[in-house]
Amino acid sequence: MKPSWQFIGSIADVIVHCPFQLFYLRIMTSYSASSSLPHERVQPQSLVDQIASRLANDIVTGVYSPGERLKEQEIALRFGTSRAPLREAFRVLEREGLIEIFPWRGVCVIRHSLEEIRELFEIRADLLAICVQRITEDGSPEKIAAVSEEIGKLIELTEAGRDERAYKQQTATISTLTSSLAGNRYLHAMVTDFRQKLLWYYCFLGQSTVERRRESNRLWQAMLEAMQRGDAWAAAKAARQVTLSTAQFALQIAEAAEKLKET
Template sequence: MATDPRDLDAFEQWASKVELRLFADSSGPTLTVSEQIAAKVGDRIVAGSLAPGARLGEQELADEFATSRGPIREAIRILEREGLAVVLPRRGAEVTSLSAAELRDLFEVRAGLYEIVVRKLAETRAPELLAVMRGGVARLESLVEDPTGGDAYAETVHRLMQISARFAGNERLRRMMAALSLQSLRYSKLGLASVERRRRSVRLWKQATKALERGDAEQVMLLARQRAQDSAEAASRVLGDAGVPT
């Protein structure tokens, strides 16, 4: 069945409000210099242009952003707090390495939070949300067979989950989901890199959307757990192939 263009429009409108970056939810009028730098460096880490283990030299960053080392140190502390950087004795700061242990922890917590979201959504079955979900699934379908579509697919999944959290009507829950999203997105990109994985993922998203339309919270949660497990296992295999202990 062809996708209703109105569903696609609904998804795109909501997706444009979800920024996958640090301080996207900041309620303040402006960000400090350190926060701006942390956001820009965080973008590079999540995008993969700064690889795990890459050095974050204070002087190099100070030169790049035309500032002193003080704001750079604070920016690195922010990145460390968000799980994107680590400061090592006698080595300085570097991008956090991906690990199977962190992968399991992040996906377990995210799955638990999403189950709370699903229960709230199944109670209301807001027509606007259902339209957004159908449009989002259509967007996912358009990326499945694209050999280079893995990153965009993973980002669309994260946007769908954050949009769902907004409709749940719990601001603290939404913020917790958003905070976890940046930390887990790097792993999601690994887990959804293959066309085969995306084919299975989009099938589960379709089934979940239909279950949500019926108000079947248990089925939606079961499918969400299956998606998370599949993605975590796929990412873990990639890490294992790269020599990361599992």
């Protein structure tokens, strides 16, 4: 008996709050800001939000790794600000699940356990499958054409030899597109939530070779072909496999890193 993606989708329909929506809006608007400059003074207006956005961008793009300590004095000097707004920004990031604040010990980027990473990937895979199923069942040629266009760009990036970051940005575009086309704002918020939680692991522990990207592209293409022929079940199954294939490789690298630390 085939599992019902609609049943899982009904869970998404009743979720009415997603604290990571604001994070996602901030991170997308600040993504282009450079984090490599030695001194990045921010403007007085919305100072706390600006600092939080810059730090969030640094965390999810790998400037700071999971478990790494954030040095308050160093960051305050970098942004040309006092410690008071920086501490407020830390509290914002703590609420958004990006950092942990330890009394008398400082601030660290949050580190998920391997089991937590595995579970997050599984839910993210299910959510992508729900989005793809809904788009396929809707049958809108325009929506399916939009997905086709973005998958085409992904293949072009791979064959043109573009770097890992460009590839990851395009897969993020596809994920955002499918959730926005699914026709359910709460489902879209949930996809955003789980994508944020996994972004570091996805970007830095995912397909790291051209051959693995091509393998991933074949899964994206299989998903698209199922959507084009109106097979919602096959499309959802392929969509789920896209994420799970990335998860498998990411967890292998993460587990190897954990074992290396133990030796």
